[in-house]
Amino acid sequence: MSIRNLDALFSPTTIALIGASNRPGSVGAVLARNLFDAGFEGPILTVNPRERAIRSALNYHTVSELPLAPDLAIIATPPDTVPGLIRELGERGCRAAVVITAGFGEGEHADGQVLKQAMLDAAKPYLMRIVGPNCLGVLAPHRGINASFAHIMPQKGNVAFVTQSGAVATSILDWASARGVGFSHVVSLGSMSDVDFGDMLDYLALDPKTHSILLYVEAITEARKFLSAARKASRNKPVVVVKAGRSDAGAKAALSHTGALAGADAVYDAAFRRAGMLRVNTLDELFQAAGTLATGIHVKGDRLAILTNGGGIGVLAVDELAEMQGRLAELSEATLARLDSVLPPTWSHANPVDILGDAPGERYTSALEALLNEKEADAILVMNCPTAVADSLDAAQAVVDTLGSQRPAVLTCWLGEGAPAKARHLFAAQKIPTYETPEQAIRAFWHLSSYWRNQQTLMETPPPISTDGTIDKASANAIIDQVLKDERNVLTEPEASAILSAYGIPTVPAIAVHTPEEASEAATQLGFPVVLKILSRDISHKSDSGGVQLNLASPGAVAQAAEDMLATLRQVAPEARLDGFNVQPMIRRPGAHELILGVAEDSVFGPIIMFGQGGTAVELIGDRVVGLPPLNPLLAQEMIQATRISRLLRGYRDRPAADLEAISLTLIKLSQLISDLDRVVELDINPLLADATGVIALDARIVVRADREGRPPFAIRPYPQQLEQTIETRIGQHYSLRPIRPEDEGALVDMLRHSTSDDVRLRFFAAIRRFDHAFAARLTQIDYDREMAFIAMPQGKQEIVGVVRLSADPDKEKAEFAIMVRSDMKGTGLGYRLMQQMIDYARENGLQQVFADVLRENHAMREMAKEFGFVVQSTKDEADTVMIVLNL
Structure with missing residues (x-):
């Protein structure tokens, strides 16, 4: 349900406490004390069937006696009373409740689960929101609300x-x-x-x-x-x-x-x-x-300058920074010269800036002023250890005075217990971040730097995906159909390889046979040396059961290996059904890396993709990372870089770098495969060999299901390719219409640059002249679950000439829309067609209303909206904008 009625939790006009008490130490008494003492300015009404007053306030025996309808109710009564109270409160107009009481199915107790469902059923007709049950409560200090114990x-x-x-x-x-x-x-x-x-x-x-x-x-x-x-x-x-x-x-x-x-x-x-x-x-x-x-400070990088009165603590900070993979800032010549002019000759002349143990406050001021002007430093850590020849509080005051009302990225670390206590209180009062140890301070800097890096990644524009062949989805589905028809759920290796090939993932040619003699003949046909693998629908990992033999160099060796496999498998897996053998040429790629790529399902987040170092010891090595599909080139590269083997993949000594683009593309193809083939449950490629010449899958395993509805949904909605279409305007012009993608950023900016400044102002309500990356990324990197933007492109061209955008509220009931057509394309009917597309999409997705704020002077937009049935909501005559609304 999302944010509906959550305002009643944090900005209620009236609060009711059901289960209030005067009994000392009881939850009801603590809740009453907290509510009455927090400073809430509205009425607080209490309900207890046996009390006349709670904390000197008139008490009511039942909810029905309450003189006012509460926006928010706090409930601390036995669990079996809660569903009835919720229903009664909902009838009175209450919009939110905090249920403190436990006993609603914690630990999966059946009786409690029934009570919990009854509580939710009671709230549903009134759209009443419930926090809890079994919770501490909620606190909103700015509103004087302490609805907790x-x-x-x-x-x-x-x-x-x-x-x-x-x-x-x-x-x-x-x-x-x-x-x-x-x-x-x-x-x-x-x-x-x-x-x-x-x-x-x-x-x-x-x-x-x-x-x-x-x-x-x-x-x-x-x-x-x-x-x-x-x-x-x-x-x-x-x-x-x-x-x-x-x-x-x-x-x-x-x-x-x-x-x-x-x-x-x-x-x-x-x-x-x-x-x-x-x-x-x-x-x-x-x-x-x-x-x-x-403290509200921010950093824009990972380069740290350190100012300290002790060389040892500076070294500790540097060690921790290196452990966190942060960087020491390289001080410029200008900064070094300025420090030379204000510090004793024996200062460290480098970062960390050691200003010596006798440093008074004035020395801290001079050094800090120099570092604040250093453009190569993203943040400054100022440290102090207590000495007998300098005052720690004096140094702290110097830092506070130097910063004044500014809040640059400065962190402090005053070591010790007694001596620095007053200094830390001083920093806390001025909202300057302060820490007790170098390790804590460096970790805090890394938190700030990581947040900045996350924001950069979140807004980064991925390059277009370059595929090296068409995807044959029909062939892949035909293989799965046959497997399920055979009443199997595990594909043979040849079947799994065929599906990978259908998605352009390089695989090893293979011949499937039934007997050792046929295996020998197949090996001769392929050429030696070869690899022999057992084919069995009951054996998941062939090498663990003796089902793989490498580097067989003659027909006799192949036949003997096949006989040995049969004998071994009769001992280690006597119940396994044997379907024959798979014969493949032995792939010799000296220096190639063994990788594992795979797909699985998580019960919460749905399909996931794994990447890491592969081979038979994959479990022991434990070098792997998980990502959520859908993937783009940037996300795939990020997954690769998160593993230890990525350092080897980049090349070292005389070993050339592996083809990282080919590895990344394979991850993207797996992402597309799992999006297209909703019956695939699990998939392994192990190993995927990777070197400078590219990648090749040596072995693959795929598990499927018959029930298409059994898969949990993607946690992030994939690009909705099914919405791509060709549209026709009223005058017969045709355009390609599709949802926007992150890589459309350049084309979208180009459209805005080729529109008049007046048209841009009418769309964005401001005279925008610079369309920077952050601005464009917010328009192109959308959530296809709550947002949709359709772009129109002339057929055969990669230029955007029109955009219509829809942004739904979290409840997915109402959505705001915006539309723009490139200035030279106005009057062609494209705007009308985009508007129709937006309305159709909104209806199909169950939205109840679409609306937009429109500048009063935008007569063309208002006239078009009128044709589609939009109405203008009442607005102040002096307002620059009007709201147009269409109920669906």
């Missing part, structure tokens, strides 16, 4: 914290209170029966008081909604997440390597990375990230 009311701030764990929420509140960190919202989601992480990200992405978002995640529900919301939020503000349960114990048993190796945590990691979120590993890191983000 937390022990602390946080300060007002700009950090939002959303967690599934109430214990983690109270821990971070305690940590923040000691450090002066404030929050815009703190939300304990509990069992997430209704409101989940996706809903909160959608809401907080648009909240002006929230500048950064922290998440404590145990599990994600509705992956597509979560990723859509996370990508949207991450483009606007930092989103930091810590995920509980990092071990591979959750990996499912699977027939393929990919299914077995792609543990749950690796998939979550891929999802967080794809959404542009910053993942940290521990609560300590999350707390540190909270403090860093609360």
Whole structure:
């Protein structure tokens, strides 16, 4: 349901507490105390059947007695009473509830699950939103709301914290209170029966008081909604997440390597990375990230300058920076000269800038001023260790005075316990990030740098995909049809290779035979040496069962190897059905790397793709990365670079670099394969040989299913190729119409540049003269789940002459549209045809209303909208814009 009625959670006019109590120490009493003491300016109504007053406020015995309809209800009553209370509150007009009570199916207890469904059923007719059950509650300090049983009311701030764990929420509140960190919202989601992480990200992405978002995640529900919301939020503000349960114990048993190796945590990691979120590993890191983000500083790179009064702590910081793969800034000659002029002759003359243990505040000021002007430094870490000959507080005050009201990317680290305590309080009061150890400070810098890098990746424009052949989807489906007709779900190696070939992935030619004699003849036909493999629908990994023999150099050797295989398999796998042998030429590519590529399904995030170092020891090596399809060249390259073997693939010593473009293209083809062939469950290519000449798949395994509906959906909706079409305008002109792609950025900018400044102003409500990458990326890198943009191109040309765009709200009920036709194409009827396309698409996707803000002077747009049945909503006469609305 997403953000509908979430305003009632955080901006209610009236709050009701059901289950309020005067009994000391009870949850009802703590909730009442927190609500009344938080500073909420509206009415707080309490309900308890046995009390006359709660905290000196008149109490009501039932919901029906309440004199006002509450926007928000807090419920802390026995679980069997909750469904009825929800229904009664909904009838009164209540729009949101926080259910503190536990007992709704935690641990999959059947009775609780029935109660939870009854609660949701009671809320549904009234579109009532529910946080919980089994949660700590919600806090909105800017509105004076503490609807929780937390022990602390946080300060007002700009950090939002959303967690599934109430214990983690109270821990971070305690940590923040000691450090002066404030929050815009703190939300304990509990069992997430209704409101989940996706809903909160959608809401907080648009909240002006929230500048950064922290998440404590145990599990994600509705992956597509979560990723859509996370990508949207991450483009606007930092989103930091810590995920509980990092071990591979959750990996499912699977027939393929990919299914077995792609543990749950690796998939979550891929999802967080794809959404542009910053993942940290521990609560300590999350707390540190909270403090860093609360200061509001940003960095634009990974180059760090270090200013210190101790050489040893400077070295520790450099070591940690190297461990994090960050870089020391190279100080310019101008900066070195300025430092020389203000520092003692014995300073370090390099980065780290060691200004010596006797450095007073004035020396910190002089050095920091020089470094602030250094363009080669993306951030500055200022450190201090206590000495008997200098005052740590004096040094801290010098840093504060030097920065003044500015907030450049400066972090501080004052080491020790007693001596630097006042300095840290001074930094905290000025919202200058401060840390107790060099390791903490470097990690904080890396968080900021990683967030910047994530934003760059999120907005990067991929190059066009170059394929080296056409995809034969029909042939691949025909193979799967035959396999399922044979009542099998595992393809033989020849069948799997044929499907790879249908998608342009190079494979080894092979001949399938039934007997050792036929294997010998096939080997002679192919030429020696050859590889012999067993064919069996019951053996997943042939080499583990003695089912692979390499480098056979004669007919006799092939026949003998086949006989030996049969004998071995009768011992190790007596129940396995033997279908024969597969004979292939022995591929000799000295120096080639063995890789593994695969596809599997995750129960939460749907189809996933794995890449890493392959071979028979793939499980032991453990060098792999998981990505979410669909892939483009940039995402494929990012997957490759995330592995250790990528360093070898780039070449070393006398070994040339492998064809990285061919590896990347193979990953993209796998992404297309899994998008096209919805009956493929698992797929392995192991090994894929890669060297300077290209790639070739030596072995492949594919598992399929008969039920097309059994596959979980893609977490990120693939490019909707089925929407590509040819359209005709009213005057008979034909155009190619398709959804926009990220690589259309250049063509879109070209269209805007070839339009008049007046037409651009009418479209964007501003006189835009510079169409930079960030501007264009937001128009071309869209979420096909909530957004759609169709581009019109003259047939046979790669130029855009018209665009219509639709952006739905998270509830997918209403959508805002925008349309533009290149200036020289106006009056051809293209705008009318694009408008019709937009309306048809909106109807087909269940939208109830489309609307747009239009400049009052844009008479052509208003006239066209009128022809389609749009009406103008009432607006102020002096307003520059009007809203046009079409109910579908």
